[in-house]
Amino acid sequence: MRIFPVVGWAERGGYDATGHGNSVPRFHITWGTGPGVVAPFERRVREGVAKGLVQLRFRHRVTGLARTAGALDTVTGEILEPSGAERGTASSREVTAPFELKAQAVIVTSGGIGGNHDLVRAQWPERLGTPPAKMLSGVPAHVDGLMLGIAEKAGAHHINRDRMWHYTEGIENWNPIWSRHGIRILPGPSSLWLDARGKRLPVPLFPGFDTLGTLEHIMGSGHGYTWFVLNQRIIGKEFALSGSEQNPDLTGKSVRDVIGRARADVPAPVKAFMDHGADFVVEKDLDALVRGMNAVTGDGLIDAAELRREITARDREIANPFTKDLQVTAIHGARAYLGDRLIRTAKPHRILDPAAGPLIAVRLNILTRKSLGGLETDLSSRVLTAEGTPLPGLYAAGEAAGFGGGGVHGYRSLEGTFLGGCIFSGRAAGRAAADAVT
Ligand SMILES: Cc1cc2nc3c(=O)[nH]c(=O)nc-3n(C[C@H](O)[C@H](O)[C@H](O)COP(=O)(O)OP(=O)(O)OC[C@H]3O[C@@H](n4cnc5c(N)ncnc54)[C@H](O)[C@@H]3O)c2cc1C
Incomplete structure (x- = not known):
């Protein structure tokens, strides 16, 4: 088995240095993804079959x-x-x-x-209350x-x-392979994470920080979904999608395609979700984005003025060298690791910067995964x-x-x-x- 050289960083953190969460990047992606993991085992099993030692x-x-x-x-x-x-x-x-x-x-x-x-x-x-009415299958x-x-x-x-380990960043697969097929976004740290009413999730529930803590918060919110609000510059660098089909470059072991992904404004599998995904809203201005968000859920919970206030408050902190916005601090922290700076964390910028647009909102569902x-x-x-x-x-x-x-x-x-x-x-x-x- 071979591994992709840049180490991935999951579960960045809890509340303090002694709390849960990782203080170092920790896992590698296998070269060839899932099929690349299975291949060496399959080879040995088939050798066993050829020798008459194994029956399938x-x-x-x-x-x-x-x-x-x-x-x-x-x-x-x-x-x-x-x-x-x-x-x-x-x-x-x-x-x-x-x-x-x-x-x-x-x-x-x-x-x-x-x-x-x-x-x-x-x-x-029991500690998570009633299970969500809607779940996707990961x-x-x-x-x-x-x-x-x-x-x-x-x-x-x-x-x-x-x-159980359920993810909180599940999106409906626009091209499903199995029933209720959801894809997990492995997010970089820059998207604004909002509850169903458009309020930012509390510190330290930033993207990629604390899966169970976020799940617990969502289950207490009375709604089974949340939102990422971001822009094209962020999605291009920070959205990785889990699953071998979503990573044809790594699954196909193509160095050329991996380089192509790093160079693309938005990688093709992510662009396909922007174009076809039921949970995605892509718009040039914020009012249209909010109309789209309310149309996706049909519950009209997002208020345009409130959302503008949230985003503008966060955007003001980008230019503030003494920022009190801990997510902005975390973005700077993430970029201190070269792997993240190169391929996982966008340079800090204003979400509402038109040059970084269009704006994007993604409804995030609970996605079942591991037992x-x-x-x-x-x-x-x-x-x-x-x-x-x-x-x-x-x-x-x-x-x-x-x-x-x-x-x-x-x-x-x-x-x-x-x-x-x-x-x-x-x-x-x-x-x-x-x-x-x-
Ligand atoms: C999209 C995705 C991404 C993932 N990413 C990662 C990752 O990045 N890192 C990581 O560490 N893990 C990851 N995982 C988790 C990891 O892949 C699984 O936990 C792991 O593959 C489980 O392996 P397993 O052999 O125990 O079970 P499985 O791979 O689920 O295999 C079980 C097999 O048993 C068969 N089976 C079940 N019931 C019966 C029955 N009654 N009779 C006969 N056969 C039966 C099934 O058909 C299946 O072939 C991911 C999982 C998914 C789905």
Whole structure:
């Protein structure tokens, strides 16, 4: 696996030096994005297939786990009819036959629950009140969490189920691959973040600073969405969109296209959202922008004079070397890191500067993504029962195991490092399952 050399900076911060948040940039983007991560593993698995060591059973949906003489050694389920559906699109769920497989060990790696909104709502953390009426799916429909219930039925302990990582910057994909498909904006620090009524979110809830803190604030606001207000100069430099399809240059490993993105006024995938996105309003003047914002939601909550006051107050601080606007201070701080200065943080300027226009407003929805709880395991990825004893034969890894252990990332996660937990817990499970035979 190879990595893009500029380190990404997520979850910049809480309230003070001892609080949560990162004081250093922390994660790399893989060269080739998701497919680039999978490729080296796929190569080895296919070598195993060629040697007769591995059998692949596509279109097999597991619906049950069973034990023989105490040890979990049986997997049952349904074989779905063959499908030529494109990658990412829904395939047929037509069942053609049942199946049963036996093995000395079973490793559950079925992922999280984010595609199953009923389960997300049922497990929604009490501290966040009622789940939002509208949520977008940041994961495909197959991330349905049903295997967690199946494993539980077989005796596994499912813990920390209310630990979830939902993003607060979700936009409806204008070109959806799966149902309710939302894309997460990975924002730089300059956009003005406003609640549904057009009031700025409180310090330190700036873009890219504190996902759970922002989610908590939004859930307390009585509205399930917020707004970014910015301009073309900011969107061109600061909007990165999550997902392999949204980053064809990195996914396609094209140095030329990566350089092209850095040089473009607005990268093509972002421009496509400006042109077609249901959550986007792009206008030359503020009054028209407000009319557009109110048309997007249909609730008429944004007042043009109030919004002008918010933006003008912030814009005045750009020229003030002693600024008391902490977001403006944070923008200067971000630009102290060369990677951000080059490709992630626009030079401070007035949002209402016509030369930086047009103005842009983006409605932001809650987007389901990661499950931080899951099947409880020990350090060898052996699944534990509610009594804390290993369930013989059963292992779990990846997001199904809360990225390891049943919640190795805690409540606040280590944003950007989820795959690390998947790979390490998978390795632990594989080694332990192999050792158990010898
Ligand atoms: C758009 C996007 C961007 C992301 N960006 C990052 C990032 O930048 N950094 C990071 O660290 N993480 C990121 N993640 C998260 C990370 O990709 C996932 O947490 C990780 O891929 C989970 O891997 P997994 O193998 O545990 O589960 P999955 O990749 O979800 O795989 C589970 C598999 O199990 C199969 N399955 C489920 N149930 C059954 C069943 N009953 N029978 C048979 N098969 C079943 C599914 O079909 C699927 O193939 C991102 C996720 C998304 C969606």
